[in-house]
Amino acid sequence: MFDFRITAKDPHSSARSGRFETPHGILETPLFAPVGTRATVKALTPRDLYELGASLVLANTYHLYLRPGTDLIQDAGGLHGFMGWSKPILTDSGGFQVFSLALMRKIDADGVTFRSQIDGSLHRFTPESAIAAQEALGADIIMCLDECAEPLDRDYNEAALARTHAWAARCKAAQRRADQALFGIVQGGIFPDLRKASASMLRGLDFPGYAIGGLSVGETKDQMYATLDVTVPELPAFRPRYLMGVGAPEDILEGVARGVDLFDCVLPTRVARNGGLLTGRGRMNLRNAQYAADPLPIEPGCACYACQHFSRAYLRHLFKAGEILGLHLATIHNLHFELQLMREIRMHISAGTFTAFKAQFLAEYRLPDQESRHAQRARYAQRLRERDNR
Amino acid sequence: MFDFRITAKDPHSSARSGRFETPHGILETPLFAPVGTRATVKALTPRDLYELGASLVLANTYHLYLRPGTDLIQDAGGLHGFMGWSKPILTDSGGFQVFSLALMRKIDADGVTFRSQIDGSLHRFTPESAIAAQEALGADIIMCLDECAEPLDRDYNEAALARTHAWAARCKAAQRRADQALFGIVQGGIFPDLRKASASMLRGLDFPGYAIGGLSVGETKDQMYATLDVTVPELPAFRPRYLMGVGAPEDILEGVARGVDLFDCVLPTRVARNGGLLTGRGRMNLRNAQYAADPLPIEPGCACYACQHFSRAYLRHLFKAGEILGLHLATIHNLHFELQLMREIRMHISAGTFTAFKAQFLAEYRLPDQESRHAQRARYAQRLRERDNR
Numbered sequence: 197m198f199d200f201r202i203t204a205k206d207p208h209s210s211a212r213s214g215r216f217e218t219p220h221g222i223l224e225t226p227l228f229a230p231v232g233t234r235a236t237v238k239a240l241t242p243r244d245l246y247e248l249g250a251s252l253v254l255a256n257t258y259h260l261y262l263r264p265g266t267d268l269i270q271d272a273g274g275l276h277g278f279m280g281w282s283k284p285i286l287t288d289s290g291g292f293q294v295f296s297l298a299l300m301r302k303i304d305a306d307g308v309t310f311r312s313q314i315d316g317s318l319h320r321f322t323p324e325s326a327i328a329a330q331e332a333l334g335a336d337i338i339m340c341l342d343e344c345a346e347p348l349d350r351d352y353n354e355a356a357l358a359r360t361h362a363w364a365a366r367c368k369a370a371q372r373r374a375d376q377a378l379f380g381i382v383q384g385g386i387f388p389d390l391r392k393a394s395a396s397m398l399r400g401l402d403f404p405g406y407a408i409g410g411l412s413v414g415e416t417k418d419q420m421y422a423t424l425d426v427t428v429p430e431l432p433a434f435r436p437r438y439l440m441g442v443g444a445p446e447d448i449l450e451g452v453a454r455g456v457d458l459f460d461c462v463l464p465t466r467v468a469r470n471g472g473l474l475t476g477r478g479r480m481n482l483r484n485a486q487y488a489a490d491p492l493p494i495e496p497g498c499a500c501y502a503c504q505h506f507s508r509a510y511l512r513h514l515f516k517a518g519e520i521l522g523l524h525l526a527t528i529h530n531l532h533f534e535l536q537l538m539r540e541i542r543m544h545i546s547a548g549t550f551t552a553f554k555a556q557f558l559a560e561y562r563l564p565d566q567e568s569r570h571a572q573r574a575r576y577a578q579r580l581r582e583r584d585n586r
Numbered sequence: 587m588f589d590f591r592i593t594a595k596d597p598h599s600s601a602r603s604g605r606f607e608t609p610h611g612i613l614e615t616p617l618f619a620p621v622g623t624r625a626t627v628k629a630l631t632p633r634d635l636y637e638l639g640a641s642l643v644l645a646n647t648y649h650l651y652l653r654p655g656t657d658l659i660q661d662a663g664g665l666h667g668f669m670g671w672s673k674p675i676l677t678d679s680g681g682f683q684v685f686s687l688a689l690m691r692k693i694d695a696d697g698v699t700f701r702s703q704i705d706g707s708l709h710r711f712t713p714e715s716a717i718a719a720q721e722a723l724g725a726d727i728i729m730c731l732d733e734c735a736e737p738l739d740r741d742y743n744e745a746a747l748a749r750t751h752a753w754a755a756r757c758k759a760a761q762r763r764a765d766q767a768l769f770g771i772v773q774g775g776i777f778p779d780l781r782k783a784s785a786s787m788l789r790g791l792d793f794p795g796y797a798i799g800g801l802s803v804g805e806t807k808d809q810m811y812a813t814l815d816v817t818v819p820e821l822p823a824f825r826p827r828y829l830m831g832v833g834a835p836e837d838i839l840e841g842v843a844r845g846v847d848l849f850d851c852v853l854p855t856r857v858a859r860n861g862g863l864l865t866g867r868g869r870m871n872l873r874n875a876q877y878a879a880d881p882l883p884i885e886p887g888c889a890c891y892a893c894q895h896f897s898r899a900y901l902r903h904l905f906k907a908g909e910i911l912g913l914h915l916a917t918i919h920n921l922h923f924e925l926q927l928m929r930e931i932r933m934h935i936s937a938g939t940f941t942a943f944k945a946q947f948l949a950e951y952r953l954p955d956q957e958s959r960h961a962q963r964a965r966y967a968q969r970l971r972e973r974d975n976r
Binding site for chain 2: 234235236238239240241242243259263264268271272278279280488489491501505506507509510512513514516517519520521523524525
């Protein structure tokens with residue numbers, strides 16, 4: 197169980213392809229996991245996900261713990277039975293959402309107390325309860341409870357890292373089920389010494405896989421890539437490496453080049469619901485008037501159901517009219533784009549041509565304006581800080 | 587083209603089954619047409635509709651005329667190409683929505699002037715422009731512009747009927763395309779003499795099909811059935827008969843028993859999105875707490891995708907969490923229920939067992955409270971009257 201075999205290495209980068217064995221099937225890596233926050237990838241059926249070739253789906257312990265409750269899901273046969281998904285599932289620990297969504301949170305050495313954003317009710321997560329909740333949910337890959345600090349705040353990262361490390365050891369000790377791979381999470385913000393220390397500490401606990409957390413939450417892309425440069429080499433080569441919450445195509449390529457195996461992100465599904473479509477030339481905003489009578493599919497040549505059957509004009513109409521079908525078709529397209537990118541990445545790693553593929557993709561893919569992106573992230577981080585100071 | 591062949595007659599009622607030929611395929615009747623108001627049956631793909639066995643889809647001229655515009659749809663290859671649906675389509679004339687949705691309306695002998703509920707802009711429908719709009723949309727079945735009066739108001743019905751009849755003749759004269767079946771619409775509220783006069787007048791225009799409008803808009807069920815009793819016999823037996831806007835299972839059975847061939851209604855899709863599920867025993871409200879941990883499918887034995895893969899507990903979770911997948915799965919189930927009912931009706935008509943089937947179905951199907959239903963309809967009619975008096 198949880199055997200990870202590297203099947204090919206790129207000669208010009210740290211990219212690698214592999215096969216990770218789980219109770220619900222073998223995962224071919226590098227992979228991208230669509231996010232099914234509340235036990236559903238928004239606007240899609242499991243059948244849609246099978247057709248898209250999704251292999252791993254992520255669900256959020258925090259959300260499911262609050263509603264409908266982890267016990268209810270356990271009684272329903274676990275997440276697989278409850279949501280009708282028979283391939284592998286990954287659950288996060290809930291920590292990230294406690295720090296980003298809960299109405300109030302109070303951390304102590306033993307865990308974190310918080311109020312539900314649904315009804316204000318009081319709850320508490322400890323390393324032990326986070327594992328128990330994830331054992332009830334029954335995912336194939338589960339995560340240690342960690343504390344995701346603001347990435348540029350040195351003092352906060354030092355304090356948070358001490359808790360994250362202590363909690364990792366307690367999570368490992370608390371685990372009862374042998375059919376779930378518990379991953380440790382490296383934290384440490386953008387600080388190379390903290391990241392190295394974190395990787396080293398977790399390596400000592402011998403997890404079947406390692407996640408890199410606390411990135412794509414306020415730092416620049418260069419800071420994220422530099423942090424990967426110093427972190428990934430500190431992780432054991434023979435274990436899968438999971439970059440949490442990262443899913444922009446350019447970031448996936450840079451992550452793969454640095455040796456990352458697993459990615460997840462709400463990006464493709466969330467921007468889809470806002471009318472943002474991923475194409476080989478960058479993002480396209482379907483709401484733009486220029487597409488009002490455009491007979492072309494979102495991306496000519498794309499094999500997805502949306503592109504095979506509908507025009508930009510029709511999709512724009514659906515978005516302008518507020519029709520659910522628009523959300524569905526845009527989600528289908530964006531996930532197809534990401535999963536197809538992963539298939540091409542794996543193929544090029546096997547063929548030894550990944551680095552050339554990456555260069556060509558990035559030459560054609562126009563990035564969203566980085567300044568506005570960074571400003572947006574900074575505003576988000578600022579909001580979190582303000583809330584924490586209340 | 588538009589040949590209608592009756593394939594079986596029920597020995598104990600006026601029910602009949604038939605085959606209606608259209609440019610996009612043969613329609614087996616009695617049939618129920620899901621409503622795709624804005625060129626999409628809400629929350630479903632055309633593929634879902636094919637799988638459900640839908641044969642005819644209705645779209646609304648009023649909505650599509652306002653957004654994205656009938657010219658744009660014509661340039662996109664008509665409604666079939668625009669919405670990716672290759673089977674038959676029916677468009678209404680837009681009249682009903684002008685009378686029920688537009689911000690303002692002013693009727694004269696020549697047509698109706700109204701303001702869009704989207705942006706307040708001023709528009710005008712005449713019999714000729716309603717036909718031109720429907721010819722641009724390119725549906726297989728199109729409708730005359732009519733005036734749907736409050737069903738219990740004798741004076742209003744008399745005045746409206748005069749316009750509806752004059753407009754029917756002008757619609758027929760305005761038609762240019764030979765590949766669309768233009769249906770006349772019988773009006774006259776709940777008044778037998780008006781209904782008979784209306785049927786007689788329209789019969790004289792020799793339409794390839796006849797609709798019965800102005801029902802299910804404020805009268806009681808008994809009044810609706812009594813009106814069908816006097817209207818249907820006045821229509822030519824060798825033409826399809828279409829009861830507009832009716833789709834509750836009990837009304838479909840009563841309509842079929844009285845010789846109706848076509849039905850359409852937003853009921854199954856609209857109540858689905860409110861968490862109302864159709865079952866053989868009546869409507870089930872998925873949001874009820876009693877289903878929180880219920881492992882059964884919506885309806886045990888149901889062959890739809892939702893019932894084959896998901897529990898009531900999961901569906902309730904989706905509705906409580908506001909997830910789009912809940913709307914999709916509930917819509918799938920309700921349309922399956924209606925389309926399966928139509929398949930059974932056709933089968934029982936062929937077998938000569940329709941009347942027994944109807945009795946058994948109605949004995950098991952608990953109707954929604956009729957008093958509250960009637961009060962709701964009366965409030966709706968009152969709102970329309972108040973608006974008209976402004």
